[in-house]
Amino acid sequence: MKKTDRSQWSLNTKLNHPKRIMPREDNPSTVAPIYQSVKFSVSPDVNYHDQFIYTRISNPTLQQLEILLAEIQKREECIVFGSGIAAITNALLGVLEAGDHMISFRELYKPARVFIKETLPRFGISSTLLKLSEIDRLEQAIIPGKTKLIHFESPSNPNLEIADVQKIIDVARKHKVLVSMDGTFGGLHQHTQFDIDIVIQSLTKYANGHGDVLAGSVSGKASALKRIKHMSIALGATLDPHAAYLIERGLKTYKLRYERQTQNAQIIAKFLATHPKVKRVYYPGLIEHRGHDLAKKQMSDMGAMLAFEIEPSVGTADEFCHRLNLIQFAVSLGSTETLIASTHFFFGDDLSSEDKKEMGINLHSLRLSVGIEEPEDVILDLKSVLE
Numbered sequence: 001m002k003k004t005d006r007s008q009w010s011l012n013t014k015l016n017h018p019k020r021i022m023p024r025e026d027n028p029s030t031v032a033p034i035y036q037s038v039k040f041s042v043s044p045d046v047n048y049h050d051q052f053i054y055t056r057i058s059n060p061t062l063q064q065l066e067i068l069l070a071e072i073q074k075r076e077e078c079i080v081f082g083s084g085i086a087a088i089t090n091a092l093l094g095v096l097e098a099g100d101h102m103i104s105f106r107e108l109y110k111p112a113r114v115f116i117k118e119t120l121p122r123f124g125i126s127s128t129l130l131k132l133s134e135i136d137r138l139e140q141a142i143i144p145g146k147t148k149l150i151h152f153e154s155p156s157n158p159n160l161e162i163a164d165v166q167k168i169i170d171v172a173r174k175h176k177v178l179v180s181m182d183g184t185f186g187g188l189h190q191h192t193q194f195d196i197d198i199v200i201q202s203l204t205k206y207a208n209g210h211g212d213v214l215a216g217s218v219s220g221k222a223s224a225l226k227r228i229k230h231m232s233i234a235l236g237a238t239l240d241p242h243a244a245y246l247i248e249r250g251l252k253t254y255k256l257r258y259e260r261q262t263q264n265a266q267i268i269a270k271f272l273a274t275h276p277k278v279k280r281v282y283y284p285g286l287i288e289h290r291g292h293d294l295a296k297k298q299m300s301d302m303g304a305m306l307a308f309e310i311e312p313s314v315g316t317a318d319e320f321c322h323r324l325n326l327i328q329f330a331v332s333l334g335s336t337e338t339l340i341a342s343t344h345f346f347f348g349d350d351l352s353s354e355d356k357k358e359m360g361i362n363l364h365s366l367r368l369s370v371g372i373e374e375p376e377d378v379i380l381d382l383k384s385v386l387e
């Protein structure tokens with residue numbers, strides 16, 4: 001292509017080898033280009049390991065997002081994936097092998113819990129699921145020589161339980177066990193002060209913020225990420241460069257959105273907490289929340305997720321959702337628009353009835369992801385159905 005004369009090429013050849021414009025280094029575009037390319041021309045002058053070769057392995061647009069995500073989460077490295085659940089499954093499969101044991105908690109995003117309970121055993125990886133409130137039993141659950149990882153979520157889905165992050169890290173360090181945390185509910189900027197080996201985020205949520213892209217990331221220590229990177233190339237849950245671009249674009253307003261969402265959540269939580277038709281509210285920003293003190297100690301702000309339970313006289317949670325007008329009945333979270341979902345079917349149907357009862361998941365419980373609308377409009381919508 002470089003050596004023959006372009007002017008002599010036929011139409012079909014020209015169409016398949018368009019001329020390339022590369023801006024000079026001192027004249028860059030202000031928005032980075034999207035390298036929407038699966039493959040890269042390999043140079044003879046550089047070690048192949050130091051070149052972009054194939055997008056499943058690496059791509060400049062993906063790498064740029066990875067560098068930004070590692071930077072803002074104060075972690076050594078980052079790998080992006082095609083979804084949040086891909087980040088979780090690649091992390092677990094990356095650091096665990098047949099014969100290993102891991103510890104997690106029942107207060108977990110349902111697909112992750114199901115993967116740990118049902119899929120990992122097929123590959124010879126066993127697990128113990130504790131209750132987040134029984135953190136004092138964590139050390140006892142460690143099987144010397146076998147337990148390799150403690151995986152947890154904080155705040156937890158759907159009812160915002162708060163994990164004692166430092167306690168988990170202390171136990172893990174004492175027994176030389178890795179720690180992985182799914183921090184999706186709190187967002188990217190929180191828990192950066194903790195020495196966590198593997199930090200997982202569903203970028204689908206607050207990072208993207210507009211509910212139009214699935215993506216996930218694993219950030220953390222280079223030693224752990226090396227093994228996960230190996231798995232990511234093997235399993236191929238690669239993020240598309242265009243999706244990576246949309247995540248990076250969404251991140252520009254991350255802090256503005258998050259601040260507004262958190263302010264709104266506090267106002268809406270207070271409204272719900274004082275409403276006679278609301279039985280209880282789960283929001284870490286409320287003094288009566290069981291994890292309030294811990295959340296204040298380890299979180300920079302209280303987030304924009306909340307859960308609540310309505311009085312049976314109002315109807316079921318599903319009926320409640322269907323009667324709302326402004327708030328959309330939909331799963332997922334972290335979008336600019338407020339979303340609501342009943343928790344019984346969507347987040348707990350793999351749990352025993354005893355677990356559900358203890359966790360506050362029932363036919364009248366709901367999860368609310370607060371958006372950036374005027375909180376008065378959201379409250380009016382909730383009020384109209386409650387009354």
Ligand SMILES: *Cc1c(COP(=O)(O)O)cnc(C)c1O
Pocket residue numbers: 083084085086109153157182184185202203204205214215216332
């Ligand atoms: C949504 C979510 C995930 C999964 O992310 P996807 O991008 O939907 O695959 C994982 N963990 C938590 C806490 C989540 O809320």
